[in-house]
Amino acid sequence: xxxxxxxxWDAHVVTKLEDGPTQLYIDRLxxxxxxxxxxxxxxxxxxxxxxxxxxxxxxxxxxxxxxxQDKPIVDPVSKKQVDTxxxxxxxxxxQYFPIGNAKNGIIHVVGPEYGLSLPGMTMVxxxxxxxxxxAMGAVAFGIGxxxxxxxxxxxxxxxxxxxxxxIRFEGKLKAGVLAKDMALYMISKMTTGGATGYFVEYxxxxxxxxxxxxxxxxxxxxIEMGARGGLVAPDETTFAYVKGREFAPVGEAWDKAVAYWKxxxxxxxALFDKEILxxxxxxxxxxxxxxxPGMGMGVSSSVPSIEEMEESGRxxxxxxxxxxxxxxxEKLMGKPIDYVFLGSCTNGRIEDFRxxxxxxxxxxxxxxxxxxxxxxxxxxxxxxxxxxxxxxxxEAGFELxxxxxxxxxxxxxxxxxxxxxxxxxxxxxxxxxQGPGARTILAGPLVAAAAAVTGKITDPRML
Amino acid sequence: xxxxxxxxSTIVPLPIENVDxxxxxxxxxxxATSKDGFGDNLFRxxxxxxxxxxxxxxxxxxxxxKGEILVAGKNFGSxxxxxxxxxxxxxxxxxxxxxxxxxxxxxxxxxxxFVLPVVVSDSFLSEIFASVKSDSAMTLTxxxxxxxxxxxxxxxxxxxxxxxxxxxxxxxxxxDIDYLLSKxxxxxxxxKGKSLL
Ligand code: SF4
Numbered sequence: 001x002x003x004x005x006x007x008x009w010d011a012h013v014v015t016k017l018e019d020g021p022t023q024l025y026i027d028r029l030x031x032x033x034x035x036x037x038x039x040x041x042x043x044x045x046x047x048x049x050x051x052x053x054x055x056x057x058x059x060x061x062x063x064x065x066x067x068x069q070d071k072p073i074v075d076p077v078s079k080k081q082v083d084t085x086x087x088x089x090x091x092x093x094x095q096y097f098p099i100g101n102a103k104n105g106i107i108h109v110v111g112p113e114y115g116l117s118l119p120g121m122t123m124v125x126x127x128x129x130x131x132x133x134x135a136m137g138a139v140a141f142g143i144g145x146x147x148x149x150x151x152x153x154x155x156x157x158x159x160x161x162x163x164x165x166x167i168r169f170e171g172k173l174k175a176g177v178l179a180k181d182m183a184l185y186m187i188s189k190m191t192t193g194g195a196t197g198y199f200v201e202y203x204x205x206x207x208x209x210x211x212x213x214x215x216x217x218x219x220x221x222x223i224e225m226g227a228r229g230g231l232v233a234p235d236e237t238t239f240a241y242v243k244g245r246e247f248a249p250v251g252e253a254w255d256k257a258v259a260y261w262k263x264x265x266x267x268x269x270a271l272f273d274k275e276i277l278x279x280x281x282x283x284x285x286x287x288x289x290x291x292x293p294g295m296g297m298g299v300s301s302s303v304p305s306i307e308e309m310e311e312s313g314r315x316x317x318x319x320x321x322x323x324x325x326x327x328x329x330e331k332l333m334g335k336p337i338d339y340v341f342l343g344s345c346t347n348g349r350i351e352d353f354r355x356x357x358x359x360x361x362x363x364x365x366x367x368x369x370x371x372x373x374x375x376x377x378x379x380x381x382x383x384x385x386x387x388x389x390x391x392x393x394x395e396a397g398f399e400l401x402x403x404x405x406x407x408x409x410x411x412x413x414x415x416x417x418x419x420x421x422x423x424x425x426x427x428x429x430x431x432x433x434q435g436p437g438a439r440t441i442l443a444g445p446l447v448a449a450a451a452a453v454t455g456k457i458t459d460p461r462m463l
Numbered sequence: 464x465x466x467x468x469x470x471x472s473t474i475v476p477l478p479i480e481n482v483d484x485x486x487x488x489x490x491x492x493x494x495a496t497s498k499d500g501f502g503d504n505l506f507r508x509x510x511x512x513x514x515x516x517x518x519x520x521x522x523x524x525x526x527x528x529k530g531e532i533l534v535a536g537k538n539f540g541s542x543x544x545x546x547x548x549x550x551x552x553x554x555x556x557x558x559x560x561x562x563x564x565x566x567x568x569x570x571x572x573x574x575x576x577f578v579l580p581v582v583v584s585d586s587f588l589s590e591i592f593a594s595v596k597s598d599s600a601m602t603l604t605x606x607x608x609x610x611x612x613x614x615x616x617x618x619x620x621x622x623x624x625x626x627x628x629x630x631x632x633x634x635x636x637x638x639d640i641d642y643l644l645s646k647x648x649x650x651x652x653x654x655k656g657k658s659l660l
Contacts, residue, residue, distance in 0.1 A: 020628025037496035077494040142544035146575035
């Protein structure tokens with residue numbers, strides 16, 4: 001009567017401290033340049049080596065420019081972080097995909113692409129969207145830099161076992177509704193703190209029907225409702241995705257692995273601390289209207305009115321609408337926007353580019369708006385070109401940039417100017433996230449494509 | 464690290480809910496490669512305008528409020544896992560953050576930097592905000608041994624929870640890595656068992 005989460009967790013317990021956390025074994029540690037320098041420095045100060053360098057994979061993604069990656073990084077502070085990771089990776093002998101390397105990209109896009117993230121694993125990274133890798137049927141979660149240091153030094157972290165929640169999406173999604181819409185819908189119902197303390201298993205007909213890319217999008221956003229992570233039980237879709245990837249097991253090891261992976265599901269009588277059920281057929285293409293991902297609604301709905309809010313939340317609500325320049329109770333459809341961003345570890349995968357390209361095919365980019373199309377990795381970029389999507393995009397007036405986190409958190413040059421509106425496929429619409437004063441409307445790749453050709457907030461099903 | 468037993472201090476009130484890590488420390492300040500200096504940019508965009516001038520009515524710029532205890536609205540520290548948020552809070556000089564709810568990762572990060580997150584009930588939190596409104600010099604006492612927090616303005620106390628292991632770490636000033644390193648044999652034993660699977 002165990003849940004999938006329990007099974008993977010229990011298989012990784014080294015010890016459990018009395019009245020304390022669990023010492024959990026970590027199969028893979030991912031590091032990027034922003035949250036790792038202090039951890040490597042900590043090792044040096046303590047005179048330690050990386051305990052299991054073969055289980056550590058590093059790549060820069062947050063700071064890297066999305067144009068001219070062959071040239072040195074202009075911003076001296078960004079450059080220093082990336083150079084520091086270069087040096088740390090070399091000094092400590094861990095796996096490393098530097099800028100310009102064919103395998104570079106956003107960690108959460110790259111890990112699954114090369115079979116580094118596999119079912120049944122425990123994976124961590126100093127990054128909250130590590131939850132993405134849960135789509136493989138794994139326990140993956142974000143940690144802080146002190147914890148990165150712990151894993152570098154001992155391949156273990158201390159964690160308190162989270163509670164378990166199952167979220168089922170029964171029924172079928174309507175045409176034009178994507179995994180991102182499921183996630184934004186879910187967060188709008190759950191609120192940004194609604195799953196704090198829980199690890200979520202996604203299940204139900206609509207989840208089973210998702211591709212691996214779709215599952216990654218859904219698991220990616222788990223953290224936006226406060227969950228420690230999210231996962232989907234591995235199935236034939238998973239095995240077909242993993243098979244043949246560079247670091248995936250082969251031959252006899254593959255057969256053995258699949259036999260084990262097939263046991264990774266919640267038992268029929270498993271008890272969850274909390275169960276939630278959504279009707280997938282209710283979900284509309286979503287947009288956010290406020291400054292946290294929980295402030296979402298169907299694209300044709302109206303912003304909730306302030307009177308509907310609980311007293312204690314009204315000040316934050318008003319502050320948020322004020323920042324966005326929206327009014328309580330108004331409709332957003334038809335509002336002009338300035339920027340569109342397709343990319344990030346939420347929606348920077350091949351499927352997202354297919355959806356976008358398919359929609360804009362034969363149409364034209366709206367005048368006066370800036371559109372950043374940023375593949376999540378070089379592998380995605382290669383596939384875009386292989387499938388000829390780059391030509392479709394070019395004909396419609398769009399250009400591809402080079403892979404990286406880009407405008408998702410605007411640590412590089414890709415910043416949305418103050419006061420401007422961006423329809424963004426990323427995961428956070430916090431104040432200033434895409435640049436100081438930038439106004440972010442989160443959406444899926446279809447709503448983004450519709451905005452890119454109309455220059456307005458548009459229901460893609462109307463075109 | 465310093466040991467922590469009890470602390471009595473005036474407070475800095477921030478009665479805003481869902482304060483996320485991007486507000487605590489905006490992403491553009493994440494480029495440092497050491498842990499120092501983050502306190503200067505704590506709540507940067509609420510604290511300073513675009514020209515870098517202090518925004519007068521933000522609480523950190525208001526000389527009426529100071530102290531080593533930050534009291535914040537529900538769901539403090541949501542968003543990114545950046546430990547920089549905890550470094551900023553610690554670097555500014557806070558030793559305790561009180562709220563009725565913390566995001567998980569922030570809570571862990573805070574503890575790993577010897578900032579004690581104290582969870583109180585919603586009503587206890589509202590009372591603190593009410594007390595400080597009527598008396599900006601009011602104090603809170605956090606007693607880690609007894610696991611209580613007291614509003615010295617009203618005299619009311621509430622107990623808070625923390626696991627025994629972390630409590631020991633705070634009381635003794637020890638960190639997790641010291642402990643894990645002492646368990647290497649256990650880790651190797653685990654790895655052996657695993658490869659036989
Ligand atoms: S794409 Fe955005 S959310 Fe994903 S890892 Fe990069 S910065 Fe974080």
